[in-house]
Amino acid sequence: MNAPEALPAVLDRIDRDLDASLDRLFALLRIQSISTDPAYASYCRAAADYVAADLRGLGFDTSVRPTQGHPVVVGKTGNGTGRATAGGRPPRVLFYGHYDVQPVDPLDLWTTPPFEPRLETLEGDRKIIVARGACDDKGQAMTFIEACRAFKAVTGALPLDITMLIEGEEECGSKHLFGFVRDNAAELSRDLALVCDTGMWDSETPSITTSLRGLVYEEVRVTCADRDLHSGLFGGAARNPIHVLADILAALHKPDGLVAIPHFYDGVPELPADIRADLAALGLTPEKFLAPVGLRIPAGEQGRLIIEQVSTRPTAEVNGIIGGYTGEGAKTVIASTAMAKVSFRLVGTQDPDKIRAGFRDFVRARLPADCKVAFGDKTSAPAFAVAFDNPALVKARAALAEEWGKKAVTVGAGGSIPIVADFKNVLGMDTLMVGFALDDDRVHSPNEKYDLKSFHKGIRSWARILATLAA
Amino acid sequence: MNAPEALPAVLDRIDRDLDASLDRLFALLRIQSISTDPAYASYCRAAADYVAADLRGLGFDTSVRPTQGHPVVVGKTGNGTGRATAGGRPPRVLFYGHYDVQPVDPLDLWTTPPFEPRLETLEGDRKIIVARGACDDKGQAMTFIEACRAFKAVTGALPLDITMLIEGEEECGSKHLFGFVRDNAAELSRDLALVCDTGMWDSETPSITTSLRGLVYEEVRVTCADRDLHSGLFGGAARNPIHVLADILAALHKPDGLVAIPHFYDGVPELPADIRADLAALGLTPEKFLAPVGLRIPAGEQGRLIIEQVSTRPTAEVNGIIGGYTGEGAKTVIASTAMAKVSFRLVGTQDPDKIRAGFRDFVRARLPADCKVAFGDKTSAPAFAVAFDNPALVKARAALAEEWGKKAVTVGAGGSIPIVADFKNVLGMDTLMVGFALDDDRVHSPNEKYDLKSFHKGIRSWARILATLAA
Numbered sequence: 001m002n003a004p005e006a007l008p009a010v011l012d013r014i015d016r017d018l019d020a021s022l023d024r025l026f027a028l029l030r031i032q033s034i035s036t037d038p039a040y041a042s043y044c045r046a047a048a049d050y051v052a053a054d055l056r057g058l059g060f061d062t063s064v065r066p067t068q069g070h071p072v073v074v075g076k077t078g079n080g081t082g083r084a085t086a087g088g089r090p091p092r093v094l095f096y097g098h099y100d101v102q103p104v105d106p107l108d109l110w111t112t113p114p115f116e117p118r119l120e121t122l123e124g125d126r127k128i129i130v131a132r133g134a135c136d137d138k139g140q141a142m143t144f145i146e147a148c149r150a151f152k153a154v155t156g157a158l159p160l161d162i163t164m165l166i167e168g169e170e171e172c173g174s175k176h177l178f179g180f181v182r183d184n185a186a187e188l189s190r191d192l193a194l195v196c197d198t199g200m201w202d203s204e205t206p207s208i209t210t211s212l213r214g215l216v217y218e219e220v221r222v223t224c225a226d227r228d229l230h231s232g233l234f235g236g237a238a239r240n241p242i243h244v245l246a247d248i249l250a251a252l253h254k255p256d257g258l259v260a261i262p263h264f265y266d267g268v269p270e271l272p273a274d275i276r277a278d279l280a281a282l283g284l285t286p287e288k289f290l291a292p293v294g295l296r297i298p299a300g301e302q303g304r305l306i307i308e309q310v311s312t313r314p315t316a317e318v319n320g321i322i323g324g325y326t327g328e329g330a331k332t333v334i335a336s337t338a339m340a341k342v343s344f345r346l347v348g349t350q351d352p353d354k355i356r357a358g359f360r361d362f363v364r365a366r367l368p369a370d371c372k373v374a375f376g377d378k379t380s381a382p383a384f385a386v387a388f389d390n391p392a393l394v395k396a397r398a399a400l401a402e403e404w405g406k407k408a409v410t411v412g413a414g415g416s417i418p419i420v421a422d423f424k425n426v427l428g429m430d431t432l433m434v435g436f437a438l439d440d441d442r443v444h445s446p447n448e449k450y451d452l453k454s455f456h457k458g459i460r461s462w463a464r465i466l467a468t469l470a471a
Numbered sequence: 472m473n474a475p476e477a478l479p480a481v482l483d484r485i486d487r488d489l490d491a492s493l494d495r496l497f498a499l500l501r502i503q504s505i506s507t508d509p510a511y512a513s514y515c516r517a518a519a520d521y522v523a524a525d526l527r528g529l530g531f532d533t534s535v536r537p538t539q540g541h542p543v544v545v546g547k548t549g550n551g552t553g554r555a556t557a558g559g560r561p562p563r564v565l566f567y568g569h570y571d572v573q574p575v576d577p578l579d580l581w582t583t584p585p586f587e588p589r590l591e592t593l594e595g596d597r598k599i600i601v602a603r604g605a606c607d608d609k610g611q612a613m614t615f616i617e618a619c620r621a622f623k624a625v626t627g628a629l630p631l632d633i634t635m636l637i638e639g640e641e642e643c644g645s646k647h648l649f650g651f652v653r654d655n656a657a658e659l660s661r662d663l664a665l666v667c668d669t670g671m672w673d674s675e676t677p678s679i680t681t682s683l684r685g686l687v688y689e690e691v692r693v694t695c696a697d698r699d700l701h702s703g704l705f706g707g708a709a710r711n712p713i714h715v716l717a718d719i720l721a722a723l724h725k726p727d728g729l730v731a732i733p734h735f736y737d738g739v740p741e742l743p744a745d746i747r748a749d750l751a752a753l754g755l756t757p758e759k760f761l762a763p764v765g766l767r768i769p770a771g772e773q774g775r776l777i778i779e780q781v782s783t784r785p786t787a788e789v790n791g792i793i794g795g796y797t798g799e800g801a802k803t804v805i806a807s808t809a810m811a812k813v814s815f816r817l818v819g820t821q822d823p824d825k826i827r828a829g830f831r832d833f834v835r836a837r838l839p840a841d842c843k844v845a846f847g848d849k850t851s852a853p854a855f856a857v858a859f860d861n862p863a864l865v866k867a868r869a870a871l872a873e874e875w876g877k878k879a880v881t882v883g884a885g886g887s888i889p890i891v892a893d894f895k896n897v898l899g900m901d902t903l904m905v906g907f908a909l910d911d912d913r914v915h916s917p918n919e920k921y922d923l924k925s926f927h928k929g930i931r932s933w934a935r936i937l938a939t940l941a942a
Contacts, residue, residue: 240788242790320794
């Protein structure tokens with residue numbers, strides 16, 4: 001029986017096994033695997049061992065691999081599974097998740113202890129799982145593992161060639177994972193990566209994150225006179241670096257909100273009409289998006305959906321500025337120097353090096369001849385995106401729509417997930433980010449929760465995705 | 472014998488008495504009257520007593536008047552002196568100076584002890600008096616007192632009705648003098664104030680400071696979102712207060728350097744053609760003026776002399792700015808709020824209240840409707856200026872030209888001397904600021920000096936000014 005044929009039985013098994021699935025999740029949630037605090041190192045090890053044992057039970061060839069930090073769990077499918085002839089071969093997939101969690105302070109804001117998971121019923125019979133890690137990422141990762149378990153139970157095998165990569169340092173920067181991925185590239189390089197660490201559009205609408213914006217971060221320091229000057233003696237004659245900097249920063253955007261740096265938009269794609277129409281149909285107005293932070297008027301590019309502005313359009317933002325006297329009271333100084341931090345979010349094939357060079361040229365072109373500028377190169381990362389016609393993406397969208405009874409939207413994430421960029425750049429594969437978190441999950445905060453519906457239908461969603469990828 | 476007739480004998484007496492004048496100055500310089508350090512309070516009192524005794528010897532009705540801080544010495548001319556009929560009456564003058572000095576640290580940079588005054592001969596037989604206070608203001612104040620002494624010696628009387636006001640807190644903000652002047656307004660209000668605390672244009676060219684720029688200082692804080700935002704999540708949609716502030720500050724000046732606030736130039740006078748020609752003839756190029764601070768290109772209003780830019784033209788300067796992340800490294804934040812400190816130097820009859828209101832309107836007109844602005848009212852002072860055709864100014868210029876063999880320039884000071892504004896606003900009189908300091912006097916620094924030529928010809932200059940005012 002192939003995977004698509006087995007799907008109805010697999011879904012049925014998932015429904016019947018839900019209580020046991022919850023028990024297994026609760027067991028994992030009880031392990032205090034706070035990665036950033038060295039005092040919890042043994043708990044992190046215990047969580048890795050727990051996950052490894054579970055995977056081993058599903059037939060994964062599993063190892064707990066040491067790093068300089070917390071260990072990485074790697075599970076590989078046995079020989080033969082999912083193998084097929086070239087041309088018709090289903091994708092070999094790498095599933096990435098993490099077993100570590102955020103710290104729990106302030107502890108007194110938790111209504112029950114963070115590592116004593118419980119099921120709570122809200123009004124309308126809405127059930128939630130409350131615990132640290134309930135959503136991020138133990139609950140989400142377990143949706144995938146439980147889907148594998150159901151396939152194993154029903155068909156005796158996993159539906160695809162699956163490699164599991166479950167790390168323990170995501171909440172403190174994944175600092176040893178990058179090297180681990182590079183050092184084990186041959187082993188980890190598959191056809192497609194799957195990640196369950198993102199959210200739904202809303203509680204009814206499934207979502208796949210198909211792009212992450214890249215980043216160029218610059219520090220720019222303008223120096224005019226070689227010392228601070230008295231504005232009474234020099235005001236009106238000596239160049240003021242705050243004025244120079246303000247002029248440059250004010251010129252960064254055109255009146256229509258576009259970034260004014262020449263060639264900035266080289267490599268910026270337009271959304272396909274159907275994808276943009278899907279996004280428009282979501283009805284997210286600027287007012288709805290901005291109201292939670294006390295604003296109502298969108299500030300960016302004119303003629304764009306707010307969801308485009310924050311996810312699939314590039315930006316320039318001044319993240320900080322300082323110069324002259326900023327203490328209490330009045331001081332009539334003309335500063336020698338002023339500094340700003342500026343970052344650019346990139347999309348499509350915008351080249352970080354060219355963006356950085358373009359910005360520096362833009363600044364130098366506006367610098368008075370007797371002033372100096374110094375740049376600090378802070379960080380850069382290219383954007384990541386899955387093509388909208390990627391066959392796996394098309395299949396996954398259809399699978400999600402079947403499960404949720406509603407079209408799955410594809411969204412861009414405004415920020416970056418560095419390991420996904422490495423999957424692309426080091427391992428040469430795309431990533432589908434499918435997750436079931438909701439905006440009110442209180443991720444990283446007290447009383448973190450995960451809807452039971454997210455957990456249950458998340459497992460079913462993965463079962464459908466695995467089945468369709470195996471077809 | 473009236474004062475003008477006595478002048479030749481007075482000048483002759485000054486020349487013959489120079490050594491004794493120096494001895495008297497040295498005696499005053501030996502008193503460690505550092506006003507800002509409470510440990511030196513008794514020295515301040517001693518300096519006040521010394522000055523009072525000296526004035527008493529010249530026939531002044533002298534008192535050492537207590538304040539909450541160091542005392543003020545007031546000396547008044549006896550009845551009858553300088554009195555004349557209305558219409559032809561010579562001006563009654565108030566002379567203002569200060570007996571206190573700056574601290575002396577770093578002491579190890581002094582080549583000889585700061586309170587052991589000495590005469591040093593430089594190359595070209597140039598003699599200088601070296602001590603703390605040699606110039607500021609003991610040496611300068613003594614030029615006036617020695618001129619009075621010479622008149623008294625030759626004619627037996629002072630040439631005018633003179634009131635002396637010698638304070639002891641100038642170097643720490645004159646904080647008790649303002650109240651003292653208000654409380655004793657009737658006694659101190661004369662026709663004209665004279666101050667000897669300014670400089671020559673250069674060692675050959677005498678100068679009268681005829682204007683002081685006023686000041687409006689503002690703090691402006693722009694708030695957009697009600698919290699700091701992640702630029703990955705909100706970048707491109709949420710208003711950035713640093714952008715808003717940069718746009719406003721960049722708009723403050725037009726491309727020709729003029730301030731763009733409507734009505735900003737109301738009440739700004741043009742220099743009379745002859746005065747401007749005198750200033751142009753001094754040949755101060757922007758390069759010469761800016762080279763000492765590492766600049767060469769003037770930044771202010773186009774089509775103005777550099778000396779106009781820094782003294783008789785109004786300005787707008789951003790004195791400080793801060794917002795967002797300004798520490799080490801990269802943080803992708805969109806700040807909730809950003810703040811700038813902005814000051815305006817005023818001239819002529821520019822109204823500080825209207826300038827402040829105009830700036831606030833200018834800011835509000837550029838503020839997005841969903842953002843907020845708060846202003847901090849820091850300080851304001853109107854400009855001060857003596858009319859170029861003021862009879863006393865015209866006479867004093869002529870007297871200085873006779874003494875120095877060179878036309879005396881009238882210059883504006885870019886900063887403010889608050890007590891001069893009070894002489895105008897509280898006591899209703901103009902001030903002539905005539906001084907003999909040179910740019911290399913190291914005022915407030917180690918090895919402060921005063922040229923013997925400044926001291927000697929300074930005394931002679933005051934004698935000529937007193938004679939011509941008495942005529």
